[in-house]
Amino acid sequence: MTQSVITSGWTKVCGIRDVAAAEDAAAAGASAIGLNYFAKSSRFVAPADATAIVLALSATPVQSIGLFVNHSRDEIESITAQVGLTAIQLHGDETPAFIHDLHQRHPDWAILKAFRIGDSLQPVAEFLAECNRLNVRLAGCLLDAHVDGSFGGTGSVAPWDLIARDYDRTDWPPLILAGGLTPDNVAAAIRIVQPNGVDTASGVESSPGVKDTKLLARFVAEAQRAFAKT
Numbered sequence: 001m002t003q004s005v006i007t008s009g010w011t012k013v014c015g016i017r018d019v020a021a022a023e024d025a026a027a028a029g030a031s032a033i034g035l036n037y038f039a040k041s042s043r044f045v046a047p048a049d050a051t052a053i054v055l056a057l058s059a060t061p062v063q064s065i066g067l068f069v070n071h072s073r074d075e076i077e078s079i080t081a082q083v084g085l086t087a088i089q090l091h092g093d094e095t096p097a098f099i100h101d102l103h104q105r106h107p108d109w110a111i112l113k114a115f116r117i118g119d120s121l122q123p124v125a126e127f128l129a130e131c132n133r134l135n136v137r138l139a140g141c142l143l144d145a146h147v148d149g150s151f152g153g154t155g156s157v158a159p160w161d162l163i164a165r166d167y168d169r170t171d172w173p174p175l176i177l178a179g180g181l182t183p184d185n186v187a188a189a190i191r192i193v194q195p196n197g198v199d200t201a202s203g204v205e206s207s208p209g210v211k212d213t214k215l216l217a218r219f220v221a222e223a224q225r226a227f228a229k230t
Contacts, residue, residue, distance in 0.1 A: 003107050005032070005063055005065075005087050005139050005140070006108070006111075006139060006140040006173075006174035006176065006196050006197050006214035007196070007197075008029075008196055008197075008227065009031075009196075009197070009223075009224065010031045010032065010061075010174075010176070010197030010198070010222045011029075011030050011031050011032070011197060011198055011199075011219075011220050011224070011226075012030065012031060012032040012033065012034055012065070012176070012197065012198070012199040012200075013025045013030050013032075013033050013034070013199075013200060013201070013216060013219075013220075014033070014034030014036065014043070014067065014178075014199055014200065014206060015036050015041070015043030015202075015205075015209060015211075016032060016033040016034065016035060016043075016045070016053060016211065017036075017043060017044075017045045017203040017209060017211075018049065018053070019052055019053055019056045019116075020102050021211040021216075021226075022053045022056055022057055022062075023056060023057075024061045024211065024213045024216050024217070025062065025211075025216060025220075026057055026060045026072040027217075028217040028219075028220040028221070029063075029220050029224065030062060030220050031062065031063060031197070032062060032063035032064070032087075033053070033057070033062060033064055033065070034066075034067050034089065034199070034201070035050045035053065035054075035064060035065065035066050035067060035083070036067045036070065036078055036081050036087075037050075037066060037067060037068055037069075038067065038068070038091070039070040041069075041209075042208040042209040043201060043208075043209045047079050047082050047083055049064040050064075050066070050083045051058035051081075051082060051083050051084065052136055054085070056082075059103040059215045062074035062098055062228055063086045063087055064078055064083075064085055064086055064087070065085070065087045065088065065089050065112065066079060066083065066085045066087070066088045066089065067088075067091055068088060068089070068090055068091065068092070068155070069090075069091045069092040070085050070092035070094070071092075073098070073101060073102065073105075076102065077087065077105075077106075080107060080109075086108060086109055086110065087109065087110040087111075087112070088102075088109060088110075088111055088112070088113065088141070088229050089111075089112040089113075089114060089142065090113050090114065090119075090222065091113070091114040091142075093121055094113070095130075096127060096130040096131045096133075096134055096136065097130075097134065099113065099131065099134075099136055099138070100110055100131075100135075100136050101163075103136050106229040109152065110139035110140075111136075111138055111139055112138065112140045112141070112142055113127070113138050113140075113142070114141075114142040114143075114144055114175070114178070115127070115141060115142070115143055115144065116145065117143050117144065117145065117158050117159055117162070117163065119159070119162070120162075120166075120207070121162065121163070121167060122139040122165040123228050124141065124143075124167075124172075125168070128171075128172055128173070130200070133151070135179075137173065138173040139173065139174070140173050140174040140175070140176050140196070140197070141172060141173050141174070141175055141176065142176040142177075142178050142199055143158055143163055143167075143175065143177060143178065143179070144158055144179045145157055145159075145178075145179035145180060156179060156180050156182070157179050157181075157185070158177065158178065158179030158192050160177075160189055160192045161175055161192065161197075163175070163177065164192055164193045166183075166193065167193075172195035174197065175193075175195040175196050175197075176195060176196065176198065176199050177189055177190075177193050177195040177197070177198050178198070178199035178200070178201075180202075181198055181200045181203050181219070182200070182203035182204070182215075182219065183203070183204070183215055183219045183222050186198055186200070186203075186219060186226065187222050187223070187225065187226035190226035190227060190230060191226060191229070191230065192224065194230055198223050200219055203215070203219060204216040204219050
């Protein structure tokens with residue numbers, strides 16, 4: 001991508017399933033929300049409901065981002081057109097070639113790619129090197145915790161020290177830190193990792209898939225204060 005949706009101090013609340021939660025995120029000052037189309041997730045939102053959410057946020061600066069996990073190109077294109085999105089997050093096993101295809105067909109889309117991090121960023125480096133070879137620039141890299149059998153949203157914390165040490169901030173896309181971020185630890189995460197943005201889902205929920213208004217507001221406020229200090 002030639003332009004990024006990620007600016008310094010960016011905060012995203014993922015797994016929004018209803019208009020009320022989306023409006024809470026906007027009122028709290030979140031930069032973006034995530035709409036999860038992975039059917040096996042407790043945060044799944046049907047495209048019709050997502051359309052209503054995007055419409056409710058249309059007068060706000062909040063970005064709506066569609067989250068896909070190993071969906072086909074046709075599925076991504078159909079849902080994105082129906083809901084009215086221009087930003088997507090690929091959270092599965094999508095390849096650089098797959099992203100290149102999407103980029104060629106939709107050069108106006110901002111494409112984020114999520115990576116589940118274990119004990120090394122080498123897979124990220126190899127993936128981004130192939131993206132560069134294909135002349136594809138991601139709008140951002142979201143680094144989550146690696147949990148076997150899961151595509152994210154587990155509440156497990158990513159390896160902050162490893163990411164802080166090894167993420168190439170000069171040549172790689174903007175860094176979005178995810179993985180177990182809550183109102184209680186997001187400030188420390190920002191201080192240690194110094195990402196461009198942060199992403200939370202389970203960390204602001206009262207139960208799986210149900211956002212808590214107070215936790216959401218606290219998370220955004222803590223993140224904003226921490227970003228202001230860095």
